[in-house]
Each structure stands twice: as structure tokens, then as C-alpha cells.
Amino acid sequence: GESVGLHLPTLSVQEGDNSIINCAYSNSASDYFIWYKQESGKGPQFIIDIRSNMDKRQGQRVTVLLNKTVKHLSLQIAATQPGDSAVYFCAENRRSSGSARQLTFGSGTQLTVLP
Amino acid sequence: DADVTQTPRNRITKTGKRIMLECSQTKGHDRMYWYRQDPGLGLRLIYYSFDVKDINKGEISDGYSVSRQAQAKFSLSLESAIPNQTALYFCATSDLVGGKGETQYFGPGTRLLVL
Numbered sequence: 375g376e377s378v379g380l381h382l383p384t385l386s387v388q389e390g391d392n393s394i395i396n397c398a399y400s401n402s403a404s405d406y407f408i409w410y411k412q413e414s415g416k417g418p419q420f421i422i423d424i425r426s427n428m429d430k431r432q433g434q435r436v437t438v439l440l441n442k443t444v445k446h447l448s449l450q451i452a453a454t455q456p457g458d459s460a461v462y463f464c465a466e467n468r469r470s471s472g473s474a475r476q477l478t479f480g481s482g483t484q485l486t487v488l489p
Numbered sequence: 490d491a492d493v494t495q496t497p498r499n500r501i502t503k504t505g506k507r508i509m510l511e512c513s514q515t516k517g518h519d520r521m522y523w524y525r526q527d528p529g530l531g532l533r534l535i536y537y538s539f540d541v542k543d544i545n546k547g548e549i550s551d552g553y554s555v556s557r558q559a560q561a562k563f564s565l566s567l568e569s570a571i572p573n574q575t576a577l578y579f580c581a582t583s584d585l586v587g588g589k590g591e592t593q594y595f596g597p598g599t600r601l602l603v604l
Contacts, residue, residue: 406591408592408593410595415598416597416598417596418532418579419595420594423592463531477534479531479532480531481530481531482531
């Protein structure tokens with residue numbers, strides 16, 4: 375079936391280290407991917423996106439890598455800070471019918487930054 | 490000055506009661522969505538609307554209804570609340586821009602407890 379999932383439900387990293395959060399998707403028709411951050415008690419917040427015609431995109435301290443061959447997406451956070459502690463979701467976006475698009479979310483990875 | 494607001498933020502109700510959750514946005518987006526989030530699970534789509542005259546069922550629409558009163562307002566109703574509708578509910582908006590794909594912007598969430 376179609377799914378967006380994460381390899382690990384939890385990830386702990388030392389403050390200052392780099393974090394890598396992984397995501398697998400199964401629908402080859404997906405052409406747009408988004409990473410969201412959700413802090414406790416808040417709604418998901420957009421971090422970075424990438425289109426399927428790209429394999430890498432960088433933002434401020436974050437990089438998203440897309441490997442379409444193995445249908446894998448990753449989010450790299452450089453110099454992880456305590457404020458990065460949150461649940462991170464990947465989402466895949468694809469055209470469903472006509473002009474409609476469908477967004478499917480993974481279950482999330484809890485990132486904990488250790489002092 | 491939040492772009493997407495939800496009311497109430499917390500609600501406790503009893504089985505069988507009808508309740509309404511409201512969402513307002515100032516982003517000027519045409520598309521609005523209602524999701525629910527359960528512990529350890531990702532976001533699941535309940536209903537979505539691409540404009541004022543458009544309403545579509547999502548993955549888990551049973552037991553829910555929606556109303557798109559205006560471009561900026563999208564409300565979710567539980568006709569007869571039941572305990573397994575206890576969850577965190579999120580409203581989101583998006584605007585499909587130039588074929589890029591679709592990034593959704595989320596409200597802060599409504600925490601609902603059905604006794």
C-alpha cells in the first residue's frame with residue numbers, strides 16, 4: 375500500500391552534534407516533499423520542502439536530501455540545539471485527480487537534544 | 490498575530506453531545522483542512538475544502554461534518570461525540586502556487602476530550 379513512514383520513532387543527539395532524520399515513501403508519483411516540526415502543545419510548523427526534480431535543498435541549519443531511486447528522504451540538522459527538540463514529520467504530496475493534490479503524513483520522529 | 494487560529498483550544502464534552510470546532514485564517518488561502526492527531530500517530534485528514542463551494546471527505550470523515558462559511562472560516566462539527574473522537578484537532582490552510590506543490594500551514598490545535 376501507499377505509505378509514508380519513518381525508520382526510527384525516536385532519536386537522541388548531543389547538543390552541538392548533527393541530526394539526521396529519515397523518511398521512506400512508497401508512492402513514486404509523489405513529486406513534492408515537506409518536513410514539519412511539531413513542538414509540544416503546538417501545531418506542525420513548516421521547515422523545508424523539496425521538489426522531485428531536486429536531490430538536495432538547504433535552508434538555515436537544515437538540509438533535505440531526496441533519493442528517488444530508493445524512495446528515501448532525510449532531514450539533516452546541523453549543530454543541533456535544545457530548541458530543536460520536537461517531533462519531525464515528513465509529508466509527501468502528489469496529484470490525486472484533476473487539479474487536486476493529496477498530502478500524506480508520516481507518523482513522526484521524536485528528536486531529543488541532550489545537554 | 491497568528492495566521493491560523495482555532496477555537497476553542499481545549500474542550501471537554503460528553504458522549505452524544507454535538508460540538509463545533511472553529512478555524513479562521515488571515516493568510517488569504519483558498520484551501521483549508523481539518524486533521525486529527527492521535528498519540529503516536531501522524532496526522533489524518535478528516536475533511537478539506539478547496540474553496541467556499543467545495544467540500545471533500547478525507548480519510549476519516551465518518552462522524553464529522555464541516556462548513557466553509559467564508560474563504561477565511563472552516564468549522565468542524567462532531568454530530569454526536571463519542572470517546573474515540575478524543576484527539577488533537579488541527580486546522581490547516583494552503584495555497585497551490587505555480588505548480589510548486591502544496592505547503593500547509595497549521596493552527597495551534599484544539600485538544601478535545603470526550604467523556
